[in-house]
Amino acid sequence: MSSLDEHRREVVERLARLDDELAALRTARASDPADDEHDPEGSTLSSDWSRLTGLRADAVVQLELADAALASEADGTYGVCVTCGRQIPPERLAVRPAARQCVACANRG
Ligand SMILES: [Zn+2]
Incomplete structure (x- = not known):
């Protein structure tokens, strides 16, 4: 799983x-x-x-x-930022498995 x-x-x-x-x-x-x-x-x-x-x-x-x-x-x-298309860092996905944006894009709102 x-x-x-x-x-x-x-x-x-x-x-x-x-x-x-x-x-x-x-x-x-x-x-x-x-x-x-x-x-x-x-x-x-x-x-x-x-x-x-x-x-x-x-x-x-x-x-x-x-x-x-x-x-x-x-x-x-999965794991690709929906906004900028870059890979979302694995440590972010470990904390927020359902994250769809990288930290930079998420912070930009
Ligand atoms: Zn991004």
């Missing part, structure tokens, strides 16, 4: 875990229809909710990147 497959599996697992937490939170909110504005418990649920949905959005992006990287691995362009 390549590090990319492993990376994707981790992202999928993270996403599943976040979905579980969000589902549990949704249940907690439904069983306690308190006023979010004035109930400290309610506002804790709200901030948990926005933290988890933020993390989930991140994970969805990571998953898309991992899928794109796997596709590029299949067509032989």
Whole structure:
């Protein structure tokens, strides 16, 4: 299994875990229809909710990147910067297996 497959599996697992937490939170909110504005418990649920949905959005992006990287691995362009066409350094790919840009291009935005 390549590090990319492993990376994707981790992202999928993270996403599943976040979905579980969000589902549990949704249940907690439904069983306690308190006023979010004035109930400290309610506002804790709200901030948990926005933290988890933020993390989930991140994970969805990571998953898309991992899928794109796997596709590029299949067509032989994996590890090549999509912007400048140079090879992405292996140490960067080790840290971010789904990176599609070299550091210079990623920093340029
Ligand atoms: Zn580049």
